[in-house]
Amino acid sequence: MASSRTVLIAGAGIGGLSAALMLARSGFRVTLLEQAERLEETGAGIQLSPNATRILIDLGLGPRLRSDVFVPEAVAIKTATGGTLARIPLGKDAQERYGAPYWSIHRADLQAALLEAVQGNPDISLRLGTRVDDFVVHAHGVSAACRARARTIDEHGIALVAADGLWSVLRPRLGHRTRPQFARRTAWRALVPASTVEAEFRAPDVQLWLGRSAHIVHYPVKTGALINIVAIVDDGWSEPGWTASGDRDELLAHYSPWRWCAPVRDFLALPDRWLKWALYDVPPLGHWSEGPVTLLGDAAHPMLPFLAQGAAMAIEDAAVLADCMGRYPDDIPSAMRRYQRARRRRTARVQNAARNNGRTYHMSAAEAVLRNMLLRLAGGKALLRRYNWLYSWKTAPPGSAARRDVLPGKGEEDE
Ligand SMILES: Cc1cc2nc3c(=O)[nH]c(=O)nc-3n(C[C@H](O)[C@H](O)[C@H](O)COP(=O)(O)OP(=O)(O)OC[C@H]3O[C@@H](n4cnc5c(N)ncnc54)[C@H](O)[C@@H]3O)c2cc1C
Missing domain, CATH: 3.30.9.30 (D-Amino Acid Oxidase; Chain A, domain 2)
Known part of the structure; x- marks a missing residue:
């Protein structure tokens, strides 16, 4: 069984690498699972x-x-x-x-900087050549079923962040059937x-x-x-x-x-x-999170590149997710709901603005x-x-009104 503060992340793109660094800074251990054998941009x-x-x-x-x-x-x-x-x-x-x-x-320079920071962080373990195929939620958190060099392994954590990109295999597991x-x-x-x-x-x-x-x-x-x-x-x-x-x-x-x-x-x-x-x-999704599992980056809100914001939104997601989990480490499902609530409207607005630019440009x-x-x-x-x-x-900085707005008090329902 993993430590009670291990978070699993599927995908080491800009979103997954950023989330690993920010979650480690918020006091979590991170197992970062990436299907590619080598990270190349x-x-x-x-x-x-x-x-x-x-x-x-x-x-x-x-x-x-x-x-x-x-x-x-x-x-x-x-x-x-x-x-x-x-x-x-x-x-x-x-x-x-x-x-x-x-x-x-x-991109290679950005990836190298993120990767160096990840590899230098003792709280992050990066597993290359490890593909997450599925997950099961249980009383202690979540187990991810992975394939690594023809072997099947299970990884355990208190949460699973699916940062597995546009063609996310985990998004359909959260009930989203719409294909890109x-x-x-x-x-x-x-x-x-x-x-x-x-x-x-x-x-x-x-x-x-x-x-x-x-x-x-x-x-x-x-x-x-x-x-x-x-x-x-x-x-x-x-x-x-x-x-x-x-x-x-x-x-x-x-x-x-x-x-x-x-x-x-x-x-x-x-x-x-x-x-x-x-x-x-992909049109904006109605929900990203279920219990201790959530989506991040292109997995949550793929967007057309006409506003140059896809990676920026993944980096913002990572900051907000780490903030929510850091504030509610003992109630991860609630942290995930707060994260989704803080991010959904903004990322949908960016998706729509990018689509509109695409129309205007041509x-x-x-x-x-x-x-x-x-x-x-x-x-x-x-x-x-x-x-x-x-x-x-x-x-939002700790204690500010904006933060209370974005991250409502314990027990409040999601929209
Ligand atoms: C032409 C173009 C120009 C762009 N320009 C900009 C720009 O200027 N500024 C900007 O902010 N954004 C830009 N973007 C968008 C940006 O590139 C993406 O939004 C961003 O890279 C998404 O990062 P991500 O980590 O969410 O996903 P990805 O980069 O797709 O990373 C997903 C990772 O997950 C891994 N993976 C997938 N499935 C699994 C699995 N089952 N198990 C384990 N690992 C898995 C993949 O191998 C990959 O490493 C542009 C996009 C395009 C197409």
């Missing part, structure tokens, strides 16, 4: 907004991460023909407004050395190019040495996974010379290697003209203010 970047960087810095990862991150000065929104619609200030403006930085980083729905969009991803691209494409910004049925996001990573490119197109290709390679000519066919200016097409023609990723979506004809006019009229500062609700989020 695809060659791709990720944006981390202040709501997430604040948590990572609070966790003590700031000094380790700062040597790898890039601080974009703005989000520059552009049209397919090359005009600039707005510049949303980030850099110093985001730091001053939200009290935490906006970063872009290579194909969003009819494909994300193409590549990295190029900054020294090989024209000056416009290595500006210190996140650049967002909007066109009919397609858009592009690119930004520097590896402290500016590489440019991460994500090109998103309307498409019927629906194969799940991160590792399908894509053909450059097929991609360029989505960015026709009639709609897209030559510099953008030249930029997209640069990478030798493209990976493509079919996008899936508009055509009169709709696109109106969108462009509104973006120009609003201006960058007002566009940033529209995201105050997202970027200014904090886990």
Whole structure:
């Protein structure tokens, strides 16, 4: 039997690694079960907004991460023909407004920092090559049925956190039968050395190019040495996974010379290697938790990437879960209900906002003209203010009114 404070986590993605660190800080032992034999990230970047960087810095990862991150000065929104619609200030403006930085980083660097912290923590045991297939809840907590190198083993804990991603095998075990729905969009991803691209494409910004049925996001990573490119197109290709390679000519066919200016097409023609990723979506779930078992990250709220928030939400989940469990270590089901209650509305709002951005980004004809006019009229500062609700989020400090609101007193019912 495991110690009375062992928490099981299924999945060591950004969500599972963050949750392990935060639960250990809240006084728990963690067994982190990951199906992959080795933790490897695809060659791709990720944006981390202040709501997430604040948590990572609070966790003590700031000094380790700062040597790898890039601080974009703005989000520059552009049209397919090359005009600039707005510049949303980030850099110093985001730091001053939200009290935490906006970063872009290579996923491998973020994973390495989290993994080093996990491996250096005596309260966390990481088991690679261990797949969680099922679980049973009993009087003392929960047992997870795992497969590890053709052997079947049971792991025991007071709680099980399913951080097993978009294709979670544990989500259906909590009664959710809805499969992820194909969003009819494909994300193409590549990295190029900054020294090989024209000056416009290595500006210190996140650049967002909007066109009919397609858009592009690119930004520097590896402290500016590489440019991460994500090109998103309307498409019927629906194969799940991160590792399908894509053909450059097929991609360029989505960015026709009639709609897209030559510099953008030249930029997209640069990478030798493209990976493509079919996008899936799941509508907000009614409940995440049952007794001592709960969902976290993409397992709980998969979202389209058009707000760059999936990992940020997983990191926020981890902070709130650790807070709830730390406050109610002797009543884990109640801690799980409080966690679900604190997170569900916010993550549903983010899922919906991401879906709406996806619609807006690919508009055509009169709709696109109106969108462009509104973006120009609003201006960058007002566009940033529209995201105050997202970027200014904090886990509420002990004793505050917000905390009482988010984490109601013992015995109160969930909504
Ligand atoms: C194109 C694109 C761009 C994106 N850009 C951004 C961005 O800029 N900013 C941002 O915040 N987010 C971004 N995201 C979203 C972000 O990548 C995800 O939301 C985030 O990585 C989810 O992390 P996770 O830990 O919940 O799940 P995952 O990363 O999917 O991790 C799940 C882990 O669980 C393991 N696993 C699965 N099943 C089992 C099992 N049964 N037993 C044990 N282990 C298991 C898997 O091997 C994996 O390691 C983007 C997504 C896409 C597609």
